[in-house]
Amino acid sequence: MSDSLTATTIRITGHDGDEIEAYLARPQGDGRRGGVVVIHHMPGYDRATKEIVRRFAELGYDAICPNLHFREAPGAAPDDAAAVARANGGVPDLRLLGDVAGAAAHLRALDSSNGKVGVIGYCSGGRQAVLAACNLDVDAAVDCYGAFVTGTPPEGFPLKVTNLVDQLPGLRAPLLGLFGADDTHPSPGQVAELEQILSAHRKDFEFHSYEGAGHGFFSVDRPAYNVPAANDGWERITAFFAKHLGG
Numbered sequence: 001m002s003d004s005l006t007a008t009t010i011r012i013t014g015h016d017g018d019e020i021e022a023y024l025a026r027p028q029g030d031g032r033r034g035g036v037v038v039i040h041h042m043p044g045y046d047r048a049t050k051e052i053v054r055r056f057a058e059l060g061y062d063a064i065c066p067n068l069h070f071r072e073a074p075g076a077a078p079d080d081a082a083a084v085a086r087a088n089g090g091v092p093d094l095r096l097l098g099d100v101a102g103a104a105a106h107l108r109a110l111d112s113s114n115g116k117v118g119v120i121g122y123c124s125g126g127r128q129a130v131l132a133a134c135n136l137d138v139d140a141a142v143d144c145y146g147a148f149v150t151g152t153p154p155e156g157f158p159l160k161v162t163n164l165v166d167q168l169p170g171l172r173a174p175l176l177g178l179f180g181a182d183d184t185h186p187s188p189g190q191v192a193e194l195e196q197i198l199s200a201h202r203k204d205f206e207f208h209s210y211e212g213a214g215h216g217f218f219s220v221d222r223p224a225y226n227v228p229a230a231n232d233g234w235e236r237i238t239a240f241f242a243k244h245l246g247g
Contacts, residue, residue, distance in 0.1 A: 004028040007050070012106045014066060018047020019066040021074070022103060025057035032114035034139070037100055038065040039121030039128045042086065042159075042218070044078030045069060048221045058116030059238060061155040061245065062110055064142075066103045067095065089160035089229075090124065093131060100132045115244045120237065121146060122218055127164065133175060134167040134172030140244035142176045142237055145215055147185035150193040167171045168197050174204040178233045180213035180226070208236060217220050 007025040014020040023045070035216040036056045045067040056063035068091045073081035085091060104117045118140035121129030126146020135140035143149065149164050176200070179191050190211060198205045210217065210232070216224035218233060
């Protein structure tokens, strides 16, 4: 771990060559290291997400979070930009893949890169992390309570989103899943379905569900924050990325 780091807002090349905003944090010091792409939750590219990016830098990784809502409302507050994105049906999957690919390419181009990049996402970003791991060359993926990896969105659901059941056989990277036993999106049944599918296709994965925790238990600035679940989750994330992104 390193207490010394730099963090800054930059521009990267995202989907279809678009220039988008991103938040980059890097530990000080020489040596090669892995990178982490952080996919923010539906509430947006906010302060709590940027704290997560800096935490990965403290853990010794170059870390970046692309602003997935930048096109909808450049310069807007995260809540406002998220509201516009939600009204438009959310972030299209193809655009998400292009933006995450651009963020991963930026990390791999850094002189400190060891060539390995992981992806982690929260809430809608959890599903998007799995989507990325099924379609992009990443070395590890973490799904933090991503809804609709399995299952079907209810009628009238505001986001234009489908499940990833047909894509799961193509999962390319080890997957860590962290879920709340009291969550409804994803529900314990949907998590069990995901586990069954990955097991049937002999994928490399590990799941942990936390009793008494609901959706958003990592969110330090929200009532859903669950200290025991979040602390244990961070320990598992740290060990998982050390295993797959180190060296």
